[in-house]
Amino acid sequence: MEQNWLFIGVFVAIAGVFPLLPIVIARILAPSKPNHIKLETYECGMETVGDTWVQFKVQYYIYGLVFLIFDIETAFLYPWAVAYGVLPMFAVIEGVIFILILAGGLFYAWRKGALEWS
Amino acid sequence: MSFWSNPILVANEWLTGLLADLLPEAWATLISTIIGVVVVSSFGLILVIFLIWLERKVAARFQDRIGPNRAGPYGLLQTIADIVKLLTKEDSIPEKADKLTFNLAPIVSMIAVLLIWAVIPFAPGWIGTDLNVGVLYIAAVGSFGILSILMAGWASNNKYALLGAFRAVAQLISYEVPMLLTLLVPVLLARSMGMMTVVETQSTWFIALAPVAGIIFLVSSIAEVGRTPFDLIEAESEIVAGYHTEYTGMKFGLFFAAEFLHAFTVGVLFAILYLGGWRGPGAEQYPILGVVYLMAKSSIGYFIVMWVRSTLPRIRIDHMLDLNWKVLTPVSLALLITTAVLDKLFAETALRVPALLAGNLVVLVLSWALLRMMSRKARRERQVFKKRPEARAVQP
Amino acid sequence: MTAMQGVFLFTAGLILWAAFMMVTRQNLVHAAFYLILALFGVSIIFVLLDAGFLAVVQVLVYIGAISIIMIFAVMLTRGDVIEEAPVNKNYGWALVLAALFAFGLIILIGQWPAVASLAGEIDTSRDLAAELGVALVSPEGFVIPFEVASVLLLAALVGALMVARPQKKGK
Incomplete structure (x- = not known):
């Protein structure tokens, strides 16, 4: 197990070096003549008006919440799926009930109009 | 040997x-x-x-x-x-950008895609590392991709980039739900999260046992990559180029390369989870053949991704979210339940494959019928509520 | 195993540094990014404890979902708050209180005999994820907590939607 995760750890480090390499090479090769106008925020030539941090729709947040619930649900279901082969029928039904309760949650969110993009 | x-x-x-x-x-x-x-x-x-x-x-x-x-x-x-x-090419960093986050974002984006390859089984015995939580690991690594988009969009300090990042994240987290659920189906059928075991247990390809789940996996993966028809995260006619508007030179190139690699990785994952991975005649004796089989099977998924890209126009954001939450997620939940119950009922019998296939088809037909019914109802409601403006004589 | 201890010390230092940076940042989005770094460190600790499943779930749920929701929540607030969060003037008191609390905890844990002994080796040849799955649905295991967790998640969803949903006009 430790060897497996050592591989992942080394992979993260090397996968970080690979994209860093072209950026460094580009820094050496590419010209660098910055000026104020070039470095302005790009809005197709128009000057930006006001702050970037405009207030966002609350809808993004609601989708995030629904996603979080399902994310945790599936995290519970993965060990159940791995153990599936040795589980008796009633244990499988327990998992199904677990899914159905959350499907009820999805149905509730749907009926309440939380899934509408308006 | x-x-x-x-x-x-x-x-x-x-x-x-x-x-x-x-x-x-x-x-x-x-x-x-x-x-x-x-x-x-x-x-x-x-x-x-x-x-x-x-x-x-x-x-x-x-x-x-x-x-x-x-x-x-x-x-x-x-x-x-x-x-x-x-x-x-000159690499310009906007004055208002958050420098460190701005530079880190393309690197994180590339790491997120490359990390998937650590658990890809190329052939018997040829695998980076056979984690016992491999399938879930793939899903987890995807969250770094989401993170990189959010980093890029926020650090650019550009309205369009931020808007694009928000759209992207809303899309990616939404489609992660059916993706996680349809990743669960092969885990259920293989009784293991290890990628190698998933391939080894596919004496019948899982696409025969769970065809609908396979299609949902492919669709939600296309959305995860952000390709047409799900490319509203970089809809050039609306938000310039989305989260990478401010990126130039090699840093843009990294986002670009990461997207291409991710698109092919989707094909590879589809091949491994549903098309039997490296399995094929002679692959056990000559592992090098396994690599050939895997690449050939991956090309099927990749070709579908390219085909869809050249065929379908971009969909609207509300349609994109509706498709996910009101079609793909409920259907994949239903598929999960059907697969779990049927596979237990018919385990070890000759009826396993036909039963699962029939279950899939029943779910498909039922959801199709339900969808037609609902869309008809919605159309009727739209017609009832939306009164056309009436022409009236105006007093002078 | 000195290499493992080295990795542990490095990770622990990383988590503490990231946590410290997180609470001291004025910019809320920066704070969120440091939080993500700290959470990633925790998943490395899980790996060191041979809890691969928990490590992956930590990344999936905390980095992939909760931190994203946090950034969404930050973006829903006003822009000027993001740039410079208000500073609580009484932080000195809180610091003293927290230090005392931490000190007390360290002394308390230090008295616990198990702290000096090394953890037993985990038999990694077993499939721990499968055993967790069996335990989750077996009646002598955690079947009640498992189903209650599902109800809890449902309640969380309903509650969150009630709070977050924009009020309909005219009601």
């Missing part, structure tokens, strides 16, 4: 033996791990150079063009030329 039937294993044994003589055990392990990592990850990176050429060629054929044909035979060197060009 001769070198040509299993070159990686032979090379690995030779190398491990060599290192064990020269160095203490811990160092030998570390160095052989590093070499393994470099081999696997550079395979992905070299592949992407070829993939960009391939995709441009295929997309050109769909549009009745020839595509790149100047640099090298059949234009094969086109990507190399592009890389050289990108390397010599």
Whole structure:
């Protein structure tokens, strides 16, 4: 197990070096003549008006919440799926009930109009 | 076992033996791990150079063009030329940008895609590392991709970039739900999260046991990559170029390369989870054949991704979210329940495959009927509530 | 195993540094990014404890979902708050209180005999994820908590939607 995760750890480090390499090479090769106008925020030539941090729709947040619930649900279901082969029928039904309760949650969110993009 | 039937294993044994003589055990392990990592990850990176050429060629054929044909035979060197060009392009960082986050975002985006390759089983015994939580690991690594988009969009300090990042994240987290659920179906059928075990247990390909889940997996994966028809995260007519508006030169190139590699990785994952991975005649004896089979099967998924890209127009954001939450998620939940119950009822019997296939078809037909009913109802409601403005005589 | 201890010390230092940076940043989005770094460190600790499943779930749920929701929530607030969060003037008191609390905890844990002994080796040849799955649905295991967790998630969803949903006009 430790060897497996050592591989992942080394992979993260090397996968970080690979994209860093072209950026460094580009820094050496590419010209660098910055000026104020070039470095302005790009809005197709128009000057930006006001702050970037405009207030966002609350809808993004609601989708995030629904996603979080399902994310945790599936995290519970993965060990159940791995153990599936040795589980008796009633244990499988327990998992199904677990899914159905959350499907009820999805149905509730749907009926309440939380899934509408308006 | 001769070198040509299993070159990686032979090379690995030779190398491990060599290192064990020269160095203490811990160092030998570390160095052989590093070499393994470099081999696997550079395979992905070299592949992407070829993939960009391939995709441009295929997309050109769909549009009745020839595509790149100047640099090298059949234009094969086109990507190399592009890389050289990108390397010599000025890299401008906007004044208002958050420098560190801005520079880190393309790197994180590339890492997120490359990390998937650590658990890809290429052939029997050829795998970066066979984690026992492999399938969930793939889903987890995807969250770094989401993170990189959010980093890029926020750090650019540009309204369009931030808007694009928000759209992207809303899309990616939404489609992660059916993706997680349809990743669960192969885990259920294989009774393991290890990628190698998932392939080994596919004496019948899982696409035969769970065809609908396979299609949902492919659709939600296309959305995860952010390709047409789900490319509203970089809809150029609305939000310039989305989260990478401010990126130039090689940093833009990294986002671009990460997207291409991710698109092919989707094909690879589809092949591994549903099309039997490296399985094929003779793959057990000659692992090198397994790689060929895997790449051939991956090309099926990748070709579908390219085909869809050239065929369908971009969909509207509310349609995109409705498709996910009101169609794909409920259907994949229903599929999960059907698969779980049927596979237990018919386990170890000859009826397993037909029963699961029939279950899938029933779910498909039922959800199709339900969908038709609902869309008809919605259309009726729209007609009732939306009164047309009436022409009235106005008093002068 | 000194290499493992080295990795542990490095990770622990990373988590503490990231956590410290997180609470001291004025910019809320920066704070969120440092939080993500700290959470990633925790998943490395899980790996060191041979809890691969928990490590992956940590990344999936905390980095992939919760931190994203946090950034969404930050973006829903006003822009000027993001740039410079207000500073609580009484932080000195809180610091003293927290230090005392931490000190007390360290002393308390130090008295616990198990703290000096090394953890037993985990038999990694077993499939721990499968055993967790069996335990989750077996009646002598955690079947009640498992189903209650599902109800809890449902309640969380309903509650969150009630709070977050924009009020309909005219009601």
